[in-house]
Every structure is written in C-alpha cells, then in structure tokens.
Amino acid sequence: MTASTQEIKVSIPDFCQGIQYFGEELPEFATYGKECAIAPNQTAITDPKAPDAVFQTLLAADALRYLTLQVTASKASGHPGGFASQAEAYAALVMLGHKNIITEVGHHAPGFYSAMFLDKSLEDMGIVNVQQLRDRYREKHGLLGHLSGLIPGILAPAGPLGQGQHFAMSAAKLHRDKLFPFTVGDGGLGEPYIVSSMAHFHTAYPDVTNFLPVLVWNGFSQEHHSMVSTKSNAEMIAYWEGNGFEEVILVNAKDFDDKNQPGDYVDSTAFSFEHRLEFTKAVLVAADNAAKLALGGKLTVLIIKQLKGAGVHAKGAKSHNLYAMHTLDNADIINALKTRALTPAAWELVRNNFERSGGGSAGRTSVTESVYELSELGELGLEEYSVGGEPKVATTAMGKIVGMVGLSDRNFIVANADGNEASGIANINQALKIVHPTTDDLYNQNPTGQVYEPLSEDACAGLAVGLCLMGSRTLWCSYESFAINGLPIMQTVTQAMAELRRPTPSVVTLFTAGALEQGRNGWTHQRPEIEAYFAAMMRNGNVFPVFPPDANSIQTCYEWALSTKNKGIVITASKSPLPIRTTFEQSRQALTKGAIALQDVKGTKTVVFAVIGDMVLMPVFEAATYLEVQEIGVRIVSVVNPRRLYRPTDVAWDTCSEPDGDFLSDAGFEELFGGDALIGVTAGASGMLEPIMLRSNSKRDTFAWKRGETTASPAEIMAFNGLTAENLVKRAMELLG
Numbered sequence: 001m002t003a004s005t006q007e008i009k010v011s012i013p014d015f016c017q018g019i020q021y022f023g024e025e026l027p028e029f030a031t032y033g034k035e036c037a038i039a040p041n042q043t044a045i046t047d048p049k050a051p052d053a054v055f056q057t058l059l060a061a062d063a064l065r066y067l068t069l070q071v072t073a074s075k076a077s078g079h080p081g082g083f084a085s086q087a088e089a090y091a092a093l094v095m096l097g098h099k100n101i102i103t104e105v106g107h108h109a110p111g112f113y114s115a116m117f118l119d120k121s122l123e124d125m126g127i128v129n130v131q132q133l134r135d136r137y138r139e140k141h142g143l144l145g146h147l148s149g150l151i152p153g154i155l156a157p158a159g160p161l162g163q164g165q166h167f168a169m170s171a172a173k174l175h176r177d178k179l180f181p182f183t184v185g186d187g188g189l190g191e192p193y194i195v196s197s198m199a200h201f202h203t204a205y206p207d208v209t210n211f212l213p214v215l216v217w218n219g220f221s222q223e224h225h226s227m228v229s230t231k232s233n234a235e236m237i238a239y240w241e242g243n244g245f246e247e248v249i250l251v252n253a254k255d256f257d258d259k260n261q262p263g264d265y266v267d268s269t270a271f272s273f274e275h276r277l278e279f280t281k282a283v284l285v286a287a288d289n290a291a292k293l294a295l296g297g298k299l300t301v302l303i304i305k306q307l308k309g310a311g312v313h314a315k316g317a318k319s320h321n322l323y324a325m326h327t328l329d330n331a332d333i334i335n336a337l338k339t340r341a342l343t344p345a346a347w348e349l350v351r352n353n354f355e356r357s358g359g360g361s362a363g364r365t366s367v368t369e370s371v372y373e374l375s376e377l378g379e380l381g382l383e384e385y386s387v388g389g390e391p392k393v394a395t396t397a398m399g400k401i402v403g404m405v406g407l408s409d410r411n412f413i414v415a416n417a418d419g420n421e422a423s424g425i426a427n428i429n430q431a432l433k434i435v436h437p438t439t440d441d442l443y444n445q446n447p448t449g450q451v452y453e454p455l456s457e458d459a460c461a462g463l464a465v466g467l468c469l470m471g472s473r474t475l476w477c478s479y480e481s482f483a484i485n486g487l488p489i490m491q492t493v494t495q496a497m498a499e500l501r502r503p504t505p506s507v508v509t510l511f512t513a514g515a516l517e518q519g520r521n522g523w524t525h526q527r528p529e530i531e532a533y534f535a536a537m538m539r540n541g542n543v544f545p546v547f548p549p550d551a552n553s554i555q556t557c558y559e560w561a562l563s564t565k566n567k568g569i570v571i572t573a574s575k576s577p578l579p580i581r582t583t584f585e586q587s588r589q590a591l592t593k594g595a596i597a598l599q600d601v602k603g604t605k606t607v608v609f610a611v612i613g614d615m616v617l618m619p620v621f622e623a624a625t626y627l628e629v630q631e632i633g634v635r636i637v638s639v640v641n642p643r644r645l646y647r648p649t650d651v652a653w654d655t656c657s658e659p660d661g662d663f664l665s666d667a668g669f670e671e672l673f674g675g676d677a678l679i680g681v682t683a684g685a686s687g688m689l690e691p692i693m694l695r696s697n698s699k700r701d702t703f704a705w706k707r708g709e710t711t712a713s714p715a716e717i718m719a720f721n722g723l724t725a726e727n728l729v730k731r732a733m734e735l736l737g
Helices: 051-073 089-094 106-118 121-125 130-135 164-176 194-204 232-243 273-295 331-340 342-357 394-408 426-432 457-470 484-498 517-526 532-539 552-565 583-594 618-631 664-671 684-694 714-721 725-736
Strands: 001-004 021-023 181-183 211-215 247-252 301-304 413-416 476-481 507-512 542-546 568-572 596-600 606-612 633-639 677-682 697-701
Touching: 001 106, 001 507, 021 232, 021 331, 021 633, 051 089, 051 106, 051 130, 051 273, 051 331, 051 342, 089 106, 089 181, 089 211, 089 273, 089 301, 089 342, 089 413, 106 121, 106 181, 130 426, 164 181, 164 194, 164 211, 164 457, 194 457, 211 273, 232 247, 247 273, 301 476, 331 413, 394 413, 394 426, 394 507, 413 457, 457 476, 457 507, 476 484, 484 507, 484 532, 484 568, 507 552, 517 714, 532 542, 532 684, 552 568, 552 583, 583 596, 596 618, 596 664, 596 714, 606 618, 606 664, 606 684, 618 714, 618 725, 633 664, 664 684, 677 684, 677 725, 684 697, 697 725
Parallel strands: 181 211, 211 301, 247 301, 413 476, 476 507, 507 568, 542 568, 606 633, 606 677, 677 697
Antiparallel strands: 001 021, 596 633
16 A cells, blocks of 8 residues: 555655655564664675665665656656666665766666665755656756766766766776776667677776676667577576676576566566565675675676566566656556555665765765876977978877877876877887787787777777776877767767866877878778768867867877867877978967968968868968969968867857867957958868858858779879869959959
C-alpha cells in the first residue's frame, strides 16, 4: 500500500518536498534501517556482506529508480529505462565509497542527477528538494537532458555513444589512487572503439587499471534488442577476456529469479523481497571485488545483467524514453512510482549514506571539482627565423617546442594515429618517445614514452581531450584528412569546456599534411572540408582555428594556445618548407587582431586578398605581381585567427566560462580589408572566410577548395580547384570593373 504526500502523518524531511508517493515500511527496516550503514565520519560501508549494508543498498537502488522516473515523468521527457536496469550497481559503488563515476551513456542523465541530488551536490545549484529537482529538469540553467560538467559532481559530459571510457581512462591516468567506474550500455557496446581504445590504452599504460567499465547488459538498445543480446554469458566473458581484461565479473539477475520470468533478461524488482536482497548482495560483493581488483593492478570489468527498465514504467526498449502521454497522471507511471515508493525514514537513510560516501557530496569531492596542479613550463625555446630567409617547415619548428613542453611536464602527452614522422614532427618522437612495450631506439619507442599512437583517431583524440578536460596538457596531432574521425569527442569536450565551472588547459591540436601536399595520394588524403566543421564551431565562442602562414607564426600560435584555458585551439599547417613571411611581433599581432598584412602596394585601385593558409599564399603573391604591373594596388592579408574577425554579436563568447571577447574593431577591419575589391582565398572550406565576408562592404568573391584529385604537385591540385594566379587576376579585374 502507498500513500500520497498529503496522507503521511509522520515528519517528512524538507528535501522530500515534491515526492509524489510514500510507501509502507519494508520488511526488516526496524532491524537493518536503524542506523546508516555508512557510519558518521566514515566514507564507505565496512563489509559488503553485512545485512544492513545490503538492505540499505537495495533502498538506495529503489530511491534512484523512483527519482529517475518521477523527474522524467514530471516533464514527460527523458530516459529512465537504461539507468534503472543497473541501479543496484550504481548504488553499490556509492555505498562502497566510490563517487567519481562517469558514464558512456548520456541517456543515464536523470539517474545521475538523482544521485547528485541524494548526496546534496545539486544544492550548489539551489536544488534542495525534489520539487526543485523536478522543476529544473531539462530546463535552461537547470539539468540538461544529457550530462554535462556544468552540473556539480558530474565529472564529464555524455552525448554520443562510445566516449565515456576516454574520460575514465584519462582520470585514472592522472589520479592513480582513485577508482573511476563508468557505465557502458550494451547498445553502446556495438561501437567497436569502446573496447579497442581500452585495449590500446592498457597496452600503453599497463599499470593504470583504476578505471572500471560497468557493462549494463540489459538486452536492449534505444528502440530494439541490442546487437549483443544473443550472446551467452560465456561468450560475453570471452569477448572481454579476448580484449585483454584479466578479470570479468558477471552478476546475472536470472540466477536469483524466483518468479519464473521468461527470457535471458529479468527484472530483479519483481523477485520476492528475500531474493531481491540476495541479488543486491551479489552485486555489492561483486562491485567491491571489482573495485579492489582494478585498484590493485588488474584490468577488470563488472557486468550486471538485468532487463532494461527494471522497476520503472515499462520493460525492454519501451522503457528507454518517455512519450507525451507519460505524465505523472499516466497509469503506468503512477503504478511504477507507487511500487518503488519509500517511507520518509528510508529516504533520509539513503540520503545520509549518499552524502557520507566518499567523504562528502560529489560536487565537493570529485576530482574535477578542483583545479589540477600543472608543472611550470619555463622558457619554451622559441627560435625566430629571418623574414625572407631560408624556407622552414612550420610543423618541425612547433615540434621542437612540443618536445620541451613534454620534458617539463611529464603528464603531457602527444597523440597521433598516423605517425609524427609523416607530419614533419619526428623531433617530437625523438624528444618524448612513443609509449610502447617494446623498447627500440630506431623507432623512438619506450615504455615510459609520452607519444600515444593508436591507429584510431577516436582513441587519439579521446585520450588527448579527455586529459585536458581532467586538467592536464596534451596535443592531438593528425593529418587534416583523417582528423574527422576524432572530432566528435573533441566537439563534446570543447562544448563542455565552454560551460565548465573551473579552468582547465585548452584542447590543442595540430593538423598537418594539408590537401595541397597530398597530390599523389588523391582525394582519400585531401579532405580540408574539415575546416567547415571548425568554421561552424567558431560561433560557440571558445573554438579558435588558427592558420599560421610560416614557421615563426606557428611557434607564437602554440605559445598562445598553451596560455589559454577552456578553449579549443586548432592549428593547421603544412609540413613542407615554406617562406618565412612574418616576425614574432607580427605573428603575435595577427593572433590578437585576427590577421596581418603581408604586403600592401598602392595603386589606382586596391584589391585585397584575404588568405587563409600557408601554401595557398603562393598563387596569391604571383597574382599580385601581375596586378601591380597594371598599377593596381594589392594588399595581401594573412588571416591567422579568423574568430577575432567576427563581430561580437556573431559569437556566443559571453556565455562561455573563461570568456574571450576580443574582436577586431570596425576601424581595424577597414584598415586591413577595406579596398575596391576583396577576394577571400583558402585551400580549405569557404565557410572559414565567413567573418570577413559578413563585414566587408567591398565587391567581393571567394576562391576555395572544391574537391580532391590525384595530381603530381600542389600547383596542379590548386589549379584543379581554380586556385591559380590567372584566375585570381581575372576575377580581380572583373570586380574592379
């Protein structure tokens, strides 16, 4: 029997305001609910087999289910089913004192918010009772539909599947004394890079095992059976063992079922109370064992096998999300809430345990709630080359600095899937060594190296940006053409950094071997369309694609990137020897203003070339010589930091943490780009020129990348895309009339 809030005569804790239903006292509450299983001044239970610990873990699981369902139903929106199927596992980890919990499943958000409410983390957002939890769920400045580091106690964002393991591994690498469990759904397990990225990480860092995947094996994905639902228990265990996991601990609800539920996946909340306790005890003991193994040097996975939707309004994929009819007045919702309802005393018991766990609320104690201490870098050893002197490889010039950063900061890593040597930065490998179990001086390999080289761009980007989010410096290097495979997690992290409640080192990337250098490889290696991705992201406010025109400029770009916080700095440069066109002073000015004039020749009329890139400057300078012969003035402007060229109202900079509101003034813009005609030139996506085209009042046009082709030289691929001096001159004359 259950009762509504109004019918309860006993004292109700203030935080329970907003709870729709309270239930009757569970059997043995008087025996095992008298005192909190986590004693005052303790951070965890002392014995996972103790009856009071087991009983109160079950209460916690039901409390999480109740809140998850009531909060989502209050908006008839959200995802209760997946989290519900592993509520015992989450509750067990908390009772064991582990609260640095991450997830690969964004759909678990309402369950995580419920946990953050129970341990008082959300009080930092002004959420002190259940009614406020309901009101602010899925609302602006409230609890986002998917997880974000904006929420106190939440360590990492969760959106696209297949990302959570990167955050857990990153945190584990930086904090060896703490456990970082992360939940992964069996729907998400279909993303093969989840397990492959952990396998490579474990090969590179075999002593970092303090991350714990918790597989929520519930048989269903979002809208259908999961692709691993037909595996037997033995097959699932073999899968993990085959990927390097030394310990695979599986708790199957089916083994405790006394209600003869059909199928391989069952709902433990339907068991008799005695069998519910047995199942909960098994999960608690398994979680304790898994945690100790992971912290003790064994790569371990904990698997909880239980039907999706256990204990909520529906079962299977039908429990995944709520539909418009699933309001708090819906019969299925009402019945599920009443079934899971607890007494006020039980709610208070659960909340006290959650708050004591781990030494306090996750919003105060999790590793991301404080700034990670960084090593001092000292002098970076920049080397300024003479303008007009011997051509230099920009990436190599930056690589020298990267090596010095790594030698000063031993937590610093460089990630590259396609090999640093191929990008003109072999000096990084020579200075920092590739982390590899096989020591080989010829290939610069060493088990203690700082260059991380899986063949997956997702794994490269994942560890690099995950470490930045957790507080450490990194550099992700990639061929421009392949980086697209790592961008989803970079976008997730840079977006999270825009709202993070603490400063952390910016994500920094170096994308090399541009399309113009990859002629003989053909279109498979010519994909500068990636720049359109960053062109769109510039409007976020904290993303800065930068295009150094030479080896001096790239050094100042990296110097600046190292000084920034909570941003995404994307450095794109060639690996070919190119002319030195700027001094350090000019390069730093270009970073501040957005661009720098490389040439300004007066004439009867003025054509302005706004150029993004380095190698593509060649046909522009060639075009200038033709125009000058005809007494037409030419100003060649190298656009280094296009984000600075937007108008302040174009960009959401003021909504970002660590905001950067520096934009080129109208007067400064006119000085650089004012003329009788303006031609934007880029060997990448035309979208990167948008800030200039928006503000210019001149007659104007753009020359940009169209598509790739196999060619013998950069000049030939530029010609294929119309990027020739002849075409530039012709269009300039047409614009001038």
